[in-house]
């Protein structure tokens with residue numbers, strides 16, 4: 001069985017959340033394959049490695065701030081186990097802020 | 103793997119509705135969302151056949167979804183409305199000029215006429231020049247007062263019958279909380295109304311009153327509606343920010359919190375004459391005002407005389423406190 005070193009994952013940001021991540025709407029990641037990644041661990045990684053400014057506008061405790069919507073492969077994470085969801089190769093995880101003006 | 107759609111349509115569920123907790127597929131969600139707005143419109147008798155309706159369009163998520171859904175419902179249910187877009191240009195470089203591009207996109211996509219009215223043409227001041235004059239303190243007061251009146255003036259210029267705004271359930275619940283915290287009884291009474299009509303002003307309606315922010319954003323995302331999202335470059339509304347964070351936290355524990363708070367606002371009955379002032383018209387500009395001279399005119403006078411503090415804070419607060427002391431009771 002072949003195991004590759006890394007697991008490709010796409011992160012997308014919208015609704016203003018991209019402003020906190022260098023104004024980039026899409027980030028292609030290669031997560032080390034040495035362990036299982038849940039969304040919880042992904043968020044910790046993002047906090048340490050990806051966010052460019054004002055982390056308090058995005059993170060809250062071990063989760064995202066209420067008002068940030070999360071979609072895993074176009075599906076509401078509330079139907080996918082939220083923080084406990086185990087990320088798979090080539091998953092697309094989208095973060096949409098609802099906190100910006102209407 | 104996510105569950106199947108609750109309606110047994112056979113599709114995979116795509117989102118959990120905040121209001122009901124139901125897991126729905128895209129199509130069933132669209133239909134539920136649109137049907138609820140249709141219900142808000144018909145139950146509240148927001149429009150009459152033949153009305154011309156101005157949609158207050160900022161280019162943000164709420165007004166973009168509002169314009170899309172109103173157009174869709176107007177065609178589907180044959181409301182017989184003429185829809186136009188009304189935008190206010192506050193004159194904030196790098197903020198409003200970009201969002202106006204989004205509104206222009208709406209205009210082209212939805213084939214609606216668009217009127218843009220600027221603070222500069224109405225008041226002789228842009229927000230950029232106001233901030234230059236007064237700094238970043240209190241500028242939101244100017245902006246809010248001017249915008250409210252600018253929408254009235256724009257609606258009057260367009261000769262529309264009704265002005266529809268994109269206020270959603272979360273916004274309204276936040277406003278209830280803010281008005282309670284400030285003791286603003288007059289606004290507390292009005293802010294949950296789905297339609298407000300005051301003499302001399304064009305009636306305003308809120309078709310998205312019961313639509314949750316999450317649903318609006320998900321709807322826009324699944325429908326691939328393009329909207330503009332950034333913060334105003336001048337101080338974001340900190341007070342509303344706290345109310346919002348508080349609500350979101352409440353919602354985590356109690357998912358019905360938002361509707362509950364709106365309901366509380368609706369059933370609040372304030373003893374007659376408590377905190378409600380007669381509404382007349384401003385003797386200078388002729389638009390609706392509870393005072394002889396409206397807030398917009400007082401602020402403008404201050405700006406033009408180089409006394410920007412005029413009309414901000416103190417006196418109105420003192421009056422409010424005085425009223426409250428005399429009439430301290432709010433009944434349910």
Ligand SMILES: [Zn+2]
Nearest residue numbers: 107111127130
């Ligand atoms: Zn369905």
Ligand SMILES: [Zn+2]
Nearest residue numbers: 384387396399
């Ligand atoms: Zn006036």
